[in-house]
Amino acid sequence: MSRLSRTVCAAIGAAALVTAASAGTALAAPAGPHALPGSVPSWAVAKNRAASTDANQQVTFRVYLNYRGGDAAAAYATAVSTPGSANYRKFLTPAQFRAQFSPAQADVDSVSSWLKSQGFTVGATPANRKYVEATGTLAQAAKAFDTSFAEYRTDGKTVRGNTTALKVPANLTAVEGVVGLDESQTLAHQDKVTPGPALFRNAQPMSDYWGQKTVQNTPTPDGTALPSTPSAFAPKGYAGAQLQGLYGMGGAIGSGNDGRGVTVGIIDAYASPTILQDANTYSAAHGLPSLNGHFRQVVAPGTYNRPENPKQDPQGWAGEETLDVEAVHTMAPGADITYIGAPNNYRDMDAIMNRVVDGHLADIVTNSYGYGGEALPNGTIKPSLDTQIQAAAEGMTLFFSSGDDADETGGVAGASPTPDWPASSPYVTAVGGTSAGVSQSNSRVFEVGWETGKSTLDKATTTWSAPAFLYGSGGGTSRLFAQPSYQAGVVPDAISKTYGGAAMRTVPDVAALGDPNTGMLVGETQTFPDGSQHYSEYRIGGTSLASPLYAGMFALAQQKAGHAFGLANPVLYRARTASIDITKADLGAYPGDVRSDYVNGVDATGGYVYSARWFDRDESLTIHVRPGYDDVTGVGVPQGQAWLAAVSGS
Structure with a gap:
């Protein structure tokens, strides 16, 4: 199983997340391109840098937009799930949720237009208008988001990351983040120890239920002597x-x-x-x-x-x-x-x-x-x-x-x-x-x-x-x-x-x-x-x-x-x-x-x-x-x- 570095967790503070959560209703657009909070992977530091990236490499990414109404969607989600709330169990259909909280079509159009102007091929936008998908080269991405990319070695893997914060034009105030330019998702793991696709078998002795076979009543198949504690042999696995x-x-x-x-x-x-x-x-x-x-x-x-x-x-x-x-x-x-x-x-x-x-x-x-x-x-x-x-x-x-x-x-x-x-x-x-x-x-x-x-x-x-x-x-x-x-x-x-x-x-x-x-x-x-x-x-x-x-x-x-x-x-x-x-x-x-x-x-x-x-x-x-x-x-x-x-x- 893969893990992220254990020493960099403090790099994303609560303040950064709160800032992003309330960014849907900006009071005023900044004077120039603005950096997206927390957009640099915490492992993308000089000591982990392994190599340069291929600027011609194709990359598909998604530009995500904030919900309308700031924290209103989060407040509603909490209310409908909480016993005693006036809105308890008054759940919305997907269409109702989109109508109340999804990003505005105008914001989607603005992001799409900007991406096209940067030479990207714009792909899918889901029904809830949560993101705009785009494909292009790393060179195009570096220019559009005013950054550069490198390969970093972290937790036994070589992954791509941006070297500085991603920037977007001042008018794109609804943008909350970009997924896919860095390879943070590569670090996802399955939460278990799993055998590979090849055959894997557990060895005897194994019990059908807890305590059936013990060190005292069941010899090992090769005659190896075992300590008396623990005494139970592992079960073969519970079922049904x-x-x-x-x-x-x-x-x-x-x-x-x-x-x-x-x-x-x-x-x-x-x-x-x-x-x-x-x-x-x-x-x-x-x-x-x-x-x-x-x-x-x-x-x-x-x-x-x-x-x-x-x-x-x-x-x-x-x-x-x-x-x-x-x-x-x-x-x-x-x-x-x-x-x-x-x-x-x-x-x-x-x-x-x-x-x-x-x-x-x-x-x-x-x-x-x-x-x-x-x-x-x-x-x-x-x-x-x-x-x-x-x-x-x-x-x-x-x-x-x-x-x-x-x-x-x-x-x-x-x-x-x-x-x-x-x-x-x-x-x-x-x-x-x-x-x-x-x-x-x-x-x-x-x-x-x-x-x-x-x-x-x-x-x-x-x-x-x-x-x-x-x-x-x-x-x-x-x-x-x-x-x-x-x-x-x-x-x-x-x-x-x-x-x-x-x-x-x-x-x-x-x-x-x-x-x-x-x-x-x-x-x-x-x-x-x-x-x-x-x-x-x-x-x-x-x-x-x-x-x-x-x-x-x-x-x-x-x-x-x-x-x-x-x-x-x-x-x-x-x-x-x-x-x-x-x-x-x-x-x-x-x-x-x-x-x-x-x-x-x-x-x-x-x-x-x-x-x-x-x-x-x-x-x-x-x-x-x-x-x-x-x-x-x-x-x-x-x-x-x-x-x-x-x-x-x-």
């Missing part, structure tokens, strides 16, 4: 009734409260050609109904499936896509699923979200991708924030994975902690992760925060090495967004004011199963060593498992309520007493599990490697599980019928 039972949803689903009548959207990059086939094979194997008639796939036109472009990774996202579909279907087997594939994983995630929202393609949307921190140009953050505001105003609920790298410090002393974006947005529900045990009767044995420490086996002494942080639920305190009202009085000052000063937005809001070592069993078509392709199953996890699981359960709540919720957080925080508070209470009895892996990831011919995966090892992190709200699991996980009743009754 096990996951429904973990959160007490089996009874509701069995009685018809299964999500029917609700559409859950899934946004990823690309689209696996075997998604539906794989999901149906998986469903038949694990007691779920077929998805036939309840699944549609929307793939955006564009540079889809172009492997010659090194920034493309269509096969690498196939596991993500399959996981998301199968996870939603497991928790909401009666819901309709719309899968929306962006044409690439490096340029168009913002545009595809705008398309989903402005077309109202789903009631609930789960997103299992993000950026490793908030260190993104304002021109990247603000347009996405605006799309989230439109979603809330229309009654659409957005879930985002909170990330898989905890506080983004990796446990390194002195590194700057940060939550991930877009999880840190106050207009989305950020879903953190847990580690969990499911019994033979499909009930919860334990559930703790997902922060994994890994130890390897010293065969000579039969001892585990000292645990080192491996991965875990993303969380922390935003440096960009003030505390939203739904977190006031719930999030302790020790978390919301961790930087001093005013209370800030904290992440996550809620949680569900995420730990890959106690994760979900998924099935997809994989490429075997002989080149053949067959369906195969393996265990997987991450907060990109937690997000679709939670989205599926929320579909049950929406069906039960009989109406949409828009931004879910006000309701979820009010219903927190019907959630299970995740603490460290279970760690004494369930400190971790033992994982066996094939050295070659396929079979035993290369031998085995053993590791201990210790649960909730957060000693080196700034985020911790604690009673009440915490920045690893939020207000907790759903508690069956009580949670459904509390949410649907709000």
Whole structure:
């Protein structure tokens, strides 16, 4: 997984974002071309510069415009999602939203005319008039925006960035940012550890349920002796009734409260050609109904499936896509699923979200991708924030994975902690992760925060090495967004004011199963060593498992309520007493599990490697599980019928 630099998060201050948010009604045009606030990527600094760019390189970008009325759209989105508000649940249609808040056609025309005058080919403008797309060379872009471009090395990748702030003519006061000239979006990652398109298999011993196979009752296949603690071998991955039972949803689903009548959207990059086939094979194997008639796939036109472009990774996202579909279907087997594939994983995630929202393609949307921190140009953050505001105003609920790298410090002393974006947005529900045990009767044995420490086996002494942080639920305190009202009085000052000063937005809001070592069993078509392709199953996890699981359960709540919720957080925080508070209470009895892996990831011919995966090892992190709200699991996980009743009754 990719991360942004951990030391540059403060480069985008709250003031810059607030300035951009209120720029829709400028009092007076500046005398000359004006710079767009926060338009220089924080990693675009001299020490990271790697090379010059090809001035003749073609680039497609989008010039985004502010909503009319300044913060009026944001205020409306908050009001319609907040119980007790006079406008509660008075959601707008896309057409109504456009009429009230979309940029004026005159502003779109002015931007289009200027772009054409600079030699660009002007492309699409969506129905909500949020941006104008254009294509040209980097040389044209450098001249038009009064800047230059270079290649920078950051977080193991070489990406393009502008060297100075982007400037636009004085009369274009509605412009809020530009997406696509710099390659910040290249740094998006899938929020989970995923196998590649080639075959991946988990090794035995594995338990069908928690505690079935232990070090004491099951020998290792190669005779390796293991320490007595932890004693349980990792489960092979939970599926079907096990996951429904973990959160007490089996009874509701069995009685018809299964999500029917609700559409859950899934946004990823690309689209696996075997998604539906794989999901149906998986469903038949694990007691779920077929998805036939309840699944549609929307793939955006564009540079889809172009492997010659090194920034493309269509096969690498196939596991993500399959996981998301199968996870939603497991928790909401009666819901309709719309899968929306962006044409690439490096340029168009913002545009595809705008398309989903402005077309109202789903009631609930789960997103299992993000950026490793908030260190993104304002021109990247603000347009996405605006799309989230439109979603809330229309009654659409957005879930985002909170990330898989905890506080983004990796446990390194002195590194700057940060939550991930877009999880840190106050207009989305950020879903953190847990580690969990499911019994033979499909009930919860334990559930703790997902922060994994890994130890390897010293065969000579039969001892585990000292645990080192491996991965875990993303969380922390935003440096960009003030505390939203739904977190006031719930999030302790020790978390919301961790930087001093005013209370800030904290992440996550809620949680569900995420730990890959106690994760979900998924099935997809994989490429075997002989080149053949067959369906195969393996265990997987991450907060990109937690997000679709939670989205599926929320579909049950929406069906039960009989109406949409828009931004879910006000309701979820009010219903927190019907959630299970995740603490460290279970760690004494369930400190971790033992994982066996094939050295070659396929079979035993290369031998085995053993590791201990210790649960909730957060000693080196700034985020911790604690009673009440915490920045690893939020207000907790759903508690069956009580949670459904509390949410649907709000």
